[in-house]
Amino acid sequence: xxxxxxxxxxxxxxxxxxxxxxxxxxxxxxxxxxxxxxxxxxxxxxxxxxxxxxxxxxxxxxxxxxxxxxxxxxxxxxxxxxxxxxxxxxxxxxxxxxxxxxxxxxxxxxxxxxxxxxxxxxxxxxxxxxxxxxxxxxxxxxxxxxxxxxxxxxxxxxxxxxxxxxxxxxxxxxxxxxxxxxxxxxxxxxxxxxxxxxxxxxxxxxxxxxxxxxxxxxxxxxxxxxxxxxxxxxxxxxxxxxxxxxxxxxxxxxxxxxxxxxxxxxxxxxxxxxxxxxxxxxxxxxxxxxxxxxxxxxxxxxxxxxxxxxxxxxxxxxxxxxxxxxxxx
Amino acid sequence: xxxxxxxxxxxxxxxxxxxxxxxxxxxxxxxxxxxxxxxxxxxxxxxxxxxxxxxxxxxxxxxxxxxxxxxxxxxxxxxxxxxxxxxxxxxxxxxxxxxxxxxxxxxxxxxxxxxxxxxxxxxxxxxxxxxxxxxxxxxxxxxxxxxxxxxxxxxxxxxxxxxxxxxxxxxxxxxxxxxxxxxxxxxxxxxxxxxxxxxxxxxxxxxxxxxxxxxxxxxxxxxxxxxxxxxxxxxxxxxxxxxxxxxxxxxxxxxxxxxxxxxxxxxxxxxxxxxxxxxxxxxxxxxxxxxxxxxxxxxxxxxxxxxxxxxxxxxxxxxxxxxxxxxxx
Amino acid sequence: xxxxxxxxxxxxxxxxxxxxxxxxxxxxxxxxxxxxxxxxxxxxxxxxxxxxxxxxxxxxxxxxxxxxxxxxxxxxxxxxxxxxxxxxxxxxxxxxxxxxxxxxxxxxxxxxxxxxxxxxxxxxxxxxxxxxxxxxxxxxxxxxxxxxxxxxxxxxxxxxxxxxxxxxxxxxxxxxxxxxxxxxxxxxxxxxxxxxxxxxxxxxxxxxxxxxxxxxxxxxxxxxxxxxxxxxxxxxxxxxxxxxxxxxxxxxxxxxxxxxxxxxxxxxxxxxxxxxxxxxxxxxxxxxxxxxxxxxxxxxxxxxxxxxxxxxxxxxxxxxxxxxxxxxx
Numbered sequence: 001x002x003x004x005x006x007x008x009x010x011x012x013x014x015x016x017x018x019x020x021x022x023x024x025x026x027x028x029x030x031x032x033x034x035x036x037x038x039x040x041x042x043x044x045x046x047x048x049x050x051x052x053x054x055x056x057x058x059x060x061x062x063x064x065x066x067x068x069x070x071x072x073x074x075x076x077x078x079x080x081x082x083x084x085x086x087x088x089x090x091x092x093x094x095x096x097x098x099x100x101x102x103x104x105x106x107x108x109x110x111x112x113x114x115x116x117x118x119x120x121x122x123x124x125x126x127x128x129x130x131x132x133x134x135x136x137x138x139x140x141x142x143x144x145x146x147x148x149x150x151x152x153x154x155x156x157x158x159x160x161x162x163x164x165x166x167x168x169x170x171x172x173x174x175x176x177x178x179x180x181x182x183x184x185x186x187x188x189x190x191x192x193x194x195x196x197x198x199x200x201x202x203x204x205x206x207x208x209x210x211x212x213x214x215x216x217x218x219x220x221x222x223x224x225x226x227x228x229x230x231x232x233x234x235x236x237x238x239x240x241x242x243x244x245x246x247x248x249x250x251x252x253x254x255x256x257x258x259x260x261x262x263x264x265x266x267x268x269x270x271x272x273x274x275x276x277x278x279x280x281x282x283x284x285x286x287x288x289x290x291x292x293x294x295x296x297x298x299x300x301x302x303x304x305x306x307x308x309x310x311x312x313x314x315x316x317x318x319x320x321x322x323x324x325x326x327x328x329x
Numbered sequence: 330x331x332x333x334x335x336x337x338x339x340x341x342x343x344x345x346x347x348x349x350x351x352x353x354x355x356x357x358x359x360x361x362x363x364x365x366x367x368x369x370x371x372x373x374x375x376x377x378x379x380x381x382x383x384x385x386x387x388x389x390x391x392x393x394x395x396x397x398x399x400x401x402x403x404x405x406x407x408x409x410x411x412x413x414x415x416x417x418x419x420x421x422x423x424x425x426x427x428x429x430x431x432x433x434x435x436x437x438x439x440x441x442x443x444x445x446x447x448x449x450x451x452x453x454x455x456x457x458x459x460x461x462x463x464x465x466x467x468x469x470x471x472x473x474x475x476x477x478x479x480x481x482x483x484x485x486x487x488x489x490x491x492x493x494x495x496x497x498x499x500x501x502x503x504x505x506x507x508x509x510x511x512x513x514x515x516x517x518x519x520x521x522x523x524x525x526x527x528x529x530x531x532x533x534x535x536x537x538x539x540x541x542x543x544x545x546x547x548x549x550x551x552x553x554x555x556x557x558x559x560x561x562x563x564x565x566x567x568x569x570x571x572x573x574x575x576x577x578x579x580x581x582x583x584x585x586x587x588x589x590x591x592x593x594x595x596x597x598x599x600x601x602x603x604x605x606x607x608x609x610x611x612x613x614x615x616x617x618x619x620x621x622x623x624x625x626x627x628x629x630x631x632x633x634x635x636x637x638x639x640x641x642x643x644x645x646x647x648x649x650x651x652x653x654x655x656x657x658x
Numbered sequence: 659x660x661x662x663x664x665x666x667x668x669x670x671x672x673x674x675x676x677x678x679x680x681x682x683x684x685x686x687x688x689x690x691x692x693x694x695x696x697x698x699x700x701x702x703x704x705x706x707x708x709x710x711x712x713x714x715x716x717x718x719x720x721x722x723x724x725x726x727x728x729x730x731x732x733x734x735x736x737x738x739x740x741x742x743x744x745x746x747x748x749x750x751x752x753x754x755x756x757x758x759x760x761x762x763x764x765x766x767x768x769x770x771x772x773x774x775x776x777x778x779x780x781x782x783x784x785x786x787x788x789x790x791x792x793x794x795x796x797x798x799x800x801x802x803x804x805x806x807x808x809x810x811x812x813x814x815x816x817x818x819x820x821x822x823x824x825x826x827x828x829x830x831x832x833x834x835x836x837x838x839x840x841x842x843x844x845x846x847x848x849x850x851x852x853x854x855x856x857x858x859x860x861x862x863x864x865x866x867x868x869x870x871x872x873x874x875x876x877x878x879x880x881x882x883x884x885x886x887x888x889x890x891x892x893x894x895x896x897x898x899x900x901x902x903x904x905x906x907x908x909x910x911x912x913x914x915x916x917x918x919x920x921x922x923x924x925x926x927x928x929x930x931x932x933x934x935x936x937x938x939x940x941x942x943x944x945x946x947x948x949x950x951x952x953x954x955x956x957x958x959x960x961x962x963x964x965x966x967x968x969x970x971x972x973x974x975x976x977x978x979x980x981x982x983x984x985x986x987x
Contacts, residue, residue, distance in 0.1 A: 048445040052389025054417075060710025062738060072421055073440060080391060080444055083417045088712075088741045092730055103941035111731060111940065114964035115738055116706040282440065283432035306443035377774040381718025383746075401750055402769060409720065409773055412746045611769065612761035635772035 019323045022134040022143040025152035026193035040315035058087035061118040068094040068124040078121045081313035127151035142320035157190035159309040171200040179206045180240030187281045206230035210251040231271040239280040242289045265291040341463045348652045351463040351472040354481035355522035369644035387416035390447040397423040397453040407450045410642035456480035471649035486519035488638040500529040508535045509569030535559035560600040568609040571618045594620040677981045680792040680801040683810035684851035698973035716745035719776040726752040726782040736779045739971035785809035800978035815848035817967040829858040837864045838898030845939045864888035868909040889929040897938040900947045923949040
C-alpha cells in the first residue's frame with residue numbers, strides 16, 4: 001500500500017527552502033508541520049464565534065475550487081474558508097467545464113495559472129491528480145488536495161486529529177480505531193498517516209476482510225475483522241462512510257448485514273473506553289455505518305469536526321499562501 | 330386550508346423576546362411587523378439608485394441560499410440582496426448537493442450551522458421545510474422561507490403589499506383581486522394573509538372551480554369563477570403564474586381556453602377600477618394568464634415588483650440579522 | 659458576409675454622445691477606440707503580478723454573467739475580471755435558469771435591470787442576441803458580447819490584437835494568417851475586423867473550401883486552401899479551434915485528414931516568417947488543429963493570450979462602466 005500511495009509527496013509538497021507549499025497528503029509531512037497547522041487552526045476557531053467572521057489575510061488573492069467530483073460539503077467549507085480570509089473565490093465544477101470539450105487537467109490548470117490565481121483546491125476522481133498539478137505549478141500557486149480517488153484527503157485527516165487533540169490532548173497516549181470500508185477510503189489512508197506521524201501508539205482498523213487490505217498490518221496498523229474485539233478499550237472511534245457508489249458488487253452481502261456486523265451503536269460502543277469519542281467524516285448513512293442515536297449522542301463529535309474543518313482549512317490556506325508570498329515578494 | 334397551512338408559525342417565527350427572528354409565512358405576523366419591514370425596505374430602495382449599491386450592514390456575516398428547487402429569479406434576488414449588504418453568500422443547489430447521497434435536510438443544515446453561518450434562505454418543494462429548519466436552528470441563525478411547496482412565499486407577499494402601498498397607499502381602502510391557479514399557489518396564500526393582516530377590506534380570488542378551493546370563503550375571501558364579475562371595481566389585480574408543471578391532468582381544458590376565460594387583457598381590465606394596478610410574481614407566461622400588451626403596459630407594475638423585491642429582501646435580512654445580533658452579542 | 663454580420667452595431671455600441679457604451683462586435687469600432695482599450699489593458703496587466711490583485715474601480719457595481727452556452731473559460735475570465743475590479747458578480751447559467759420555464763431573453767434581462775445591475779456579459783447561441791439586449795437596455799447598463807452564435811466574440815479579438823501588439827508592435831507591418839474553420843468561427847470574424855481596423859496590410863485565411871467562405875475575398879482578405887502557401891512569410895498565425903460539435907456532417911473527411919492538411923506543426927510553421935507568433939483561442943484540440951509540441955513551444959503565446967484576456971476584460975469593463983457613470987451621475 002505504501003508503494004501504491006507514493007506519488008513523490010515529500011519532494012512535491014515542500015519547496016526548495018524546505019517550507020510546505022502544497023498540501024497533498026499526510027505522507028511526507030513532519031510532526032511539527034502538522035502541529036503548526038493545528039495550532040494555527042486553533043487561532044481561527046475563534047473567528048467563527050464573532051459577528052464579523054472575516055480577516056483580511058488573503059485579500060486580493062484568488063482561490064480556485066476545481067472540483068471534478070461533486071461535493072457540496074467540501075466545496076462549501078473551502079469556499080467559506082477562503083471567503084472568510086477575504087480571498088476571491090472561483091468555483092469550477094467539472095460537468096460544466098471545458099473538460100467536457102476534451103481539455104486536459106493540466107491545460108485547464110495552465111489557463112487558470114495564466115490568470116494568476118494564487119491557489120488551487122482540487123478534488124478529482126483519480127489518485128495523484130493534485131500531485132500532478134502541484135508538480136506542474138511548482139511554487140507559483142498553492143495546491144490543496146481536497147480528495148483524489150482512493151488516495152488521500154489530507155484536510156479531512158487534519159481536522160480529525162485536530163478534533164481528537166481538542167478533546168483528548170496529544171495522540172501519544174491514545175488507542176484509535178477506524179471502522180469500515182478502509183479499502184476504498186482516502187479518509188482512512190490519510191488518518192492512518194496523520195495518527196502515525198503524530199505518534200499514536202495504537203492504530204486499529206476494523207472491517208470485513210473484503211474491505212480491509214491485509215497489507216495494512218505491514219504499516220504497524222492492527223487489523224480486526226470483529227467489531228467488538230477491535231473496539232475493546234479504544235479511546236477514539238472513527239467511523240468511515242460506506243461508499244455504496246464505489247463498492248464493487250459482491251464485496252458485502254447487504255447493508256443490513258453490514259450494519260449488524262460493523263455498524264456502530266451505543267451498545268457496541270460499550271466495548272470501547274468509557275466516553276470514547278466518535279468521529280465520522282460525513283455525510284452519514286444513518287442506520288448503516290452508524291446508528292442515529294450514536295451520531296446524535298453525547299460521544300459524537302461529528303458536527304465539531306465540521307467546525308474544526310473550517311478552521312483547519314483557513315489555517316492551511318493561510319500557511320501555504322504565506323509560503324507563496326515568501327517566494328514571490 | 331388554515332389548518333393545512335399551520336406549521337406553528339407564530340411560535341417559530343418569533344423569539345422568546347417576541348422579536349421576529351425568522352420569516353416563514355405571513356400567517357402569525359402582526360400588522361406593525363409587516364409595516365416595519367415595508368418601511369425599512371423603503372429606505373433600501375434608494376440604494377439601488379446609487380452608483381455604489383452597497384452598505385456594510387452584514388459585513389462578515391454568511392448567508393446560505395439553500396435551494397432544493399431551481400429558481401434563478403428568487404435566488405438571484407436574495408444573492409444580490411445579501412451581497413449589497415456586504416454579506417458572504419454561499420449558493421447551494423440541490424441537484425449538485427450531497428442530498429443526492431441521501432443526507433437529510435436537517436443533516437445538511439446542521440453541517441452549515443457547524444460552519445457558523447448566520448442565515449438560511451430556503452426553497453424546498455415540501456410545505457413546512459423552512460419551518461422545520463427554523464425550529465431546528467432556533468435563535469442561532471435566521472431562516473427565510475423562499476417558497477415551500479404550495480404553502481408560502483412570504484417575501485413575495487411582502488413585495489406585493491410593498492408595491493401596492495407604494496402606488497396606492499394603505500390597504501384599508503382597496504379592493505384586491507387575485508386571479509388564477511390559487512389552488513397550487515404559495516404566492517396566493519401568502520398574499521391573502523398579508524392583505525388580510527394589513528386590513529384590506531375586500532380580497533377576491535378569481536379562477537376556475539378546479540383551481541380555487543371553496544374553503545377560501547371561510548377565510549372571508551370572496552370567491553369568483555367569472556373573471557368579469559370578479560374584476561368589477563377592483564383597485565389592484567394580482568395575476569398568478571399558471572404553474573403548468575404542477576397542474577395535474579384534466580384540471581384545465583387547454584391553455585387557449587384558460588386564456589379565453591381567465592387571461593388578463595387590457596380589454597378585460599376595463600371592468601376594474603380606472604387605472605387599476607396589475608401585479609404578477611413572474612416569470613410571466615405571455616398570452617396565457619396575461620396578455621403581453623397588458624404586462625408591458627402602463628398599468629403593469631411587474632418590473633417595479635422586482636425592484637421592490639430586492640429592497641424587501643434587504644430589509645428582511647437586515648431586520649432578522651439585527652435580532653440575531655441582539656441575542657448573541 | 660458583411661451584410662449577414664450587420665446588426666446595427668455602430669449605432670448600438672455608441673451612445674448619443676459618441677462614447678462607446680457597449681462592446682458587441684469589432685465592426686463599427688474606430689481604431690483609436692480599440693487602441694484606447696489596448697492601452698488601458700496594458701495598465702491592468704501589472705495588477706495580475708501583485709499579491710493584492712484588486713482595484714476598487716467597480717466597487718458597489720453589479721455585473722451579471724448571463725450565459726446561455728457553457729464556457730467555463732470565458733465565464734471565469736469575466737468573473738475574475740469583475741471581481742478584481744471589486745464588482746459584485748452574479749453568475750446565471752441558462753440550463754438552471756427560468757429560461758427553461760419559457761421566459762424570453764428580454765424578460766430575463768428586464769428582471770435583472772429592475773434589480774439595477776450595471777452590466778451584462780452575455781454568451782448566447784444566437785447571433786445578434788447581445789445586440790438585442792443592448793438596444794433594449796440603452797444607456798442603463800453596459801452590455802458585453804461574450805460570443806453570439808457564429809457572429810462575434812469581440813473580447814477574444816481584442817486580446818488577440820493586444821497579444822500581437824505586445825510581441826510585434828503595431829499591425830501596420832504584419833502578415834497575419836488565420837487557419838481553420840473560419841465558416842463557423844465568431845473568433846475569426848472578429849479577428850478579421852479588428853486586424854482590418856488596425857491597419858493590418860495582409861490578412862489571410864487558410865482552410866478547406868468547405869470551411870472558408872468564398873465571399874471573404876470581397877473583404878480584402880486573402881483566401882488560401884493550401885496551408886503551406888498560406889503560411890508563406892506570415893508573421894502571426896492564428897489557429898482556430900475545430901468546433902467539432904458545430905460542424906455539419908460531410909464537411910470534413912476525418913480529423914486525421916484535417917490534421918494532415920491543415921494541422922499546425924513546428925515543421926509546417928517553417929514556411930512562415932522566422933519566429934512567427936502562434937495564437938489559439940483555446941481550448942486546444944491537441945493533435946487536431948495544432949500539434950502539442952507547437953502549442954507548448956517557444957513560438958506559442960497561447961497562455962499569454964489568457965493573461966492578456968483578463969487584462970482586456972478588466973479594461974473593457976472599466977471603460978464601459980465609466981461611460982455609464984458619465985451619463986448617470
